[in-house]
Amino acid sequence: MAQDRKKVLVLGAGYAGLQTITKLQKQISADEAEVTLINKNDYHYEATWLHEASAGTISYEDLLYPVESVVNKDKVNFVKAEVTKIDRNAKKVETDAGIFDYDILVVSLGFETETFGIKGMKDHAFQIENVLTARKLSRHIEDKFANYASSKQKDDKDLAIIVGGAGFTGVEFLGELTDRIPELCNKYGVEQGKVKITCVEAAPKMLPMFSDELVNHAVSYLEDKGVEFKIGTPIVAANEKGFVVKVNDEEQQLEANTVVWAAGVRGSQLMEESFEGVKRGRIVTKQDLTIEGYDDVFAIGDVSAFIPAGEERPLPTTAQIAMQQGEQTAKNIKNILEGQPTQEFEYVDRGTVCSLGSNDGVGVVYGKDIQGKKAAFMKKVIDTRAVYKLGGVGLAFKKGKF
Ligand code: NAD
Numbered sequence: 398m399a400q401d402r403k404k405v406l407v408l409g410a411g412y413a414g415l416q417t418i419t420k421l422q423k424q425i426s427a428d429e430a431e432v433t434l435i436n437k438n439d440y441h442y443e444a445t446w447l448h449e450a451s452a453g454t455i456s457y458e459d460l461l462y463p464v465e466s467v468v469n470k471d472k473v474n475f476v477k478a479e480v481t482k483i484d485r486n487a488k489k490v491e492t493d494a495g496i497f498d499y500d501i502l503v504v505s506l507g508f509e510t511e512t513f514g515i516k517g518m519k520d521h522a523f524q525i526e527n528v529l530t531a532r533k534l535s536r537h538i539e540d541k542f543a544n545y546a547s548s549k550q551k552d553d554k555d556l557a558i559i560v561g562g563a564g565f566t567g568v569e570f571l572g573e574l575t576d577r578i579p580e581l582c583n584k585y586g587v588e589q590g591k592v593k594i595t596c597v598e599a600a601p602k603m604l605p606m607f608s609d610e611l612v613n614h615a616v617s618y619l620e621d622k623g624v625e626f627k628i629g630t631p632i633v634a635a636n637e638k639g640f641v642v643k644v645n646d647e648e649q650q651l652e653a654n655t656v657v658w659a660a661g662v663r664g665s666q667l668m669e670e671s672f673e674g675v676k677r678g679r680i681v682t683k684q685d686l687t688i689e690g691y692d693d694v695f696a697i698g699d700v701s702a703f704i705p706a707g708e709e710r711p712l713p714t715t716a717q718i719a720m721q722q723g724e725q726t727a728k729n730i731k732n733i734l735e736g737q738p739t740q741e742f743e744y745v746d747r748g749t750v751c752s753l754g755s756n757d758g759v760g761v762v763y764g765k766d767i768q769g770k771k772a773a774f775m776k777k778v779i780d781t782r783a784v785y786k787l788g789g790v791g792l793a794f795k796k797g798k799f
Contacts, residue, residue, distance in 0.1 A: 406499035410436035413698025414505035416723025452573030453535035483671035508699035511661035517635040522658040546585035557653035562660025563598035572753035575622035599631035664700035685739040697722035
């Protein structure tokens with residue numbers, strides 16, 4: 398093998414990093430570059446299905462597949478390790494499994510929950526963040542039903558669930574809850590009318606990217622299934638009783654034995670520690686997805702803030718964008734290896750769907766509003782497509798939603 402092979406290091410096997418790898422391994426020969434993928438787990442998980450595993454409508458195991466099942470071992474070296482430091486000047490990455498140097502680096506370390514420093518949130522609220530949080534939350538919800546059913550002195554708070562935040566994550570989680578609750582009531586002989594699901598949202602309007610008609614559909618669908626919304630109501634603390642909210646400048650305690658914080662995400666904490674000008678774990682990139690001053694460092698997915706040329710605001714953080722960025726990064730790495738200039742990233746917005754359980758939803762697809770069963774179907778298409786894009790037809794058959 399050639400001695401002067403460039404070292405390409407990809408950090409993170411989420412949508413952005415794994416898409417970079419799966420595209421790159423098709424475009425290069427083993428002689429062209431020494432490619433290493435580092436990820437803290439030996440599995441990739443479908444982060445966009447976390448709301449389902451968190452509510453328990455699917456198992457946490459359904460989210461996973463081994464990273465190595467989609468990696469070509471002849472071209473890519475996979476290392477299970479946790480990144481602890483990125484030294485961009487020395488071109489080195491420290492991990493708990495040793496130090497790796499690089500010529501080209503792709504930082505795709507994904508998202509974490511952002512609690513905005515709200516008191517008690519980390520200790521008292523469940524989060525929808527990764528496979529472990531999903532497993533913990535779905536089991537906790539079921540444990541509370543089991544406890545209610547088996548106790549002589551029944552605690553109504555066992556059947557109370559409060560969801561903080563009515564963004565995509567909060568609403569999709571509520572949708573799954575409304576699918577799961579009837580099953581749990583059946584299993585534990587609990588009267589459904591006793592279950593209380595509340596969603597607390599700080600902003601005056603939920604899902605502001607959607608038309609009023611779509612928002613109204615989502616709200617009435619969920620309300621019909623028993624969800625109560627408290628809009629324009631910020632959560633200011635979490636404690637052992639539940640959430641504390643502010644209503645007309647006065648604090649009120651909302652009580653429940655399950656409280657879920659679904660009201661904010663940020664890029665990996667490592668971003669602030671490794672780069673300058675990072676806000677909430679996201680760094681503004683140049684149009685080719687590299688970082689200002691570092692033509693050999695790409696930042697993609699949830700750690701990047703990509704502002705399309707001529708616009709002012711960065712794109713949101715979604716799997717669709719992360720995967721498109723991964724695809725572009727693979728092409729740009731190939732260009733660098735061949736001594737060609739990199740190309741600008743152009744985002745193609747195919748649309749967004751917010752599911753409301755497995756049979757309903759709202760969304761915009763290719764610029765058109767859709768709702769109901771059509772949206773639920775489209776969501777399954779989107780979910781299956783993501784599996785296919787990373788793992789091909791075989792994996793899509795095994796893990797897809799059809
Ligand atoms: P988000 O930041 O988009 O939404 C959080 C919500 O919580 C907001 O409505 C905000 O007003 C509210 N909030 C914030 N602080 C609060 C407080 N103190 N009290 C009460 N409410 C509060 O976060 P998200 O929903 O996790 O989404 C993160 C990103 O992931 C977004 O870019 C989203 O588009 C994307 N996403 C997309 C999908 C999809 O395409 N189906 C699904 C999930 C997430």
